[in-house]
Amino acid sequence: MRISVIGCGYLGAVHASAMAELGHEVVGIDVDERKIAQLGQAQPPFFEPGLPEILASGVASGRLRFSTDIADAADAEVHFLAVGTPQQAGRPTADLRFVDAAFEALLPHLADDALIVGKSTVPVGTAARLAGRLAEAAAHARLAWNPEFLREGYAVKDTLEPDRFVYGVESADAASTLDDVYRRAIDAGTPRIVTDFATAELVKVAANAFLATKISFINAMSEIADATGADVTALADALGHDARIGRRFLNAGVGFGGGCLPKDIRAFAARADELGVGASVAFLKEVDEINLRQRQRVVDLAVATLGGSVFRKRIAVLGVTFKPESDDVRDSPALDVAVHLKGLGADVIATDPAGVENARGRHPQLTYTTSLDEALAGADLVVLVTEWRQYRALDPAAVAVQVAAPRIIDGRNVLDPVAWRAAGWEYHGLGRP
Structure with a gap:
């Protein structure tokens, strides 16, 4: 089919490339000339595993091209609107200017x-x-x-092999057209839910609200665990065996971030207020507050670990992106922790495999390095805040000889406390005795 994708940010660039990978003829449209030039040369403007390969394949085959002129989308049978809906400045509501502008330009x-x-x-x-x-x-x-359910770091797989499709439509022929677009996955048995506009819109925000609530719930339990000497990780394991609850997203730590969950739950609560049913999702405000409180807990723990002050202490912050396998630093808990520690006078050196340049663009006051060894050298405290594989696989005995003092805060509860303490480390997790 002939397809256009309006908006070539994270969602749009992945979607356009994936549609070309499925054999469609695709044009990606965006007003950002630099981004379009990069994509046209098969260079992804952000880090996402698997994207470079399908982008290069689509461009080389001629099935995928990019343009800043929306008139180049005129012959498409299907137009995907994939522009951003950021949070409005100073308000919790979603900013729909870009959606409306793209829609009007396409008409x-x-x-x-x-x-x-x-x-x-x-x-x-x-x-x-x-x-x-x-x-x-x-x-x-x-x-x-047709809401997206992409996970950063797995977006290509989630587009080509989704766990479900949701169609909000007013006619059967619209659903049939979407079936033709997604034929490979449909024929492979991917479930599809055909519903109305309102339900399709709610599915995405409701899913994000549920995930955010689950994360904040276990983080609230980690606060209780700290107060009682309980182990929140063992608690989560026990809860996870209940099929009604499940273990996924029950990992206590510094909390969620990124460009979706935080702004989506705020916009959802704001929209419910507009509809006169704000009380139905009032708990989301507490979910948001618990999440933000986790960042401060890590900062407070760093201060306590260093005897009441981080002033002029060298702190290695491992990770600046909001999650591993991404270079996204939007509303990143990791970057927030680093900035707060710097504000308290710490000598912060932050490292990340993919997010350093994006972080430097937002917070140039921090010292950055892509070298893990350089970050660890002479550190008075190590703070792990993004659970990249290489950080999870650190050898505590080997790292101990690199730092000035073997102290670590595991802000994601992903390390083995027994192994680290056995190697001489002062180990601190969140909700772990």
């Missing part, structure tokens, strides 16, 4: 029976509003809402 270029497919995470009611506008401007075109 004059719609072919007969074209299908516009929303991928962006939007407040419930957005699709119905856009459908009304579409009926006024291009009655022959159709709209569907």
Whole structure:
């Protein structure tokens, strides 16, 4: 099929490349000339495992091209809207300016029976509003809402082999067109839920709200564990054996971040307030507060570990991205901890396999290195805040000879306390005795 993807940020670049990998003819559209130039040369503008290969394959085959001119999307049968919906400045609500602008720019270029497919995470009611506008401007075109469920670090797999499809549609033919787009996964048995606009919009934000709640729940339990001497990791293991609960996302630590979960739960609560049902998701505000409190807990633990002050102490911060296998530092708990420690007068040296340049762009006041050895050298305290594989695999005995003092805060509870203490380390986790 002929497909356009409007917006070539994280979601759009992955989606466009994956659609070309499925054999479709794809044009990616974005107003950012530099980004389009990079993509056109098969150079991903961000780190995502698997993307360089399918991007290069699509560009080399001629199935995938990029443009800053939305008129180049005119012959597409299906148009995916994949622009960002950031949080509004100073408000919890989602900023829909980019969605609305992309939608309006596309209207004059719609072919007969074209299908516009929303991928962006939007407040419930957005699709119905856009459908009304579409009926006024291009009655022959159709709209569907098809939320994405990408995990950074696994986005290519999640696009090519998703665990489910959700179609918000007003007609059976729109669902049929989406089946044609995703034919390979549909034929492989991927479940599909065909529903209305509002439900499709809610699925994405409800999923994020549930995951955020689960993470904040176990982090709240880690606070109780610290107060009682219990072990939150053993607690999570025991809870996880209950099939109704499950073990995934029950990992206590410094909390969640990134460009989706934090802003999505805030926008969800704000939209519920607008609809007059804010009380139904009032707990999300506490979920958000618990999450932010985890960052301060790590900072406070660092201060306590160093005898009440971090001033002029050399602290190695391992990780600046919000999660491993990503270079994304948006609302990163790791970077937030590093900045707070720097603000208290610590000599912070932060390292990360992929996120250093992005972090430097946001917080140039920190000292960065891509060398783990350089970060560890002479450290008075090591703080692990992003659980990259190489950090999880550190040999405590080998690291002990690199640092000035063997003290470590495991902000993700991913290290073995017994092994680290046996190697002479003062080990601190969150909710671990």
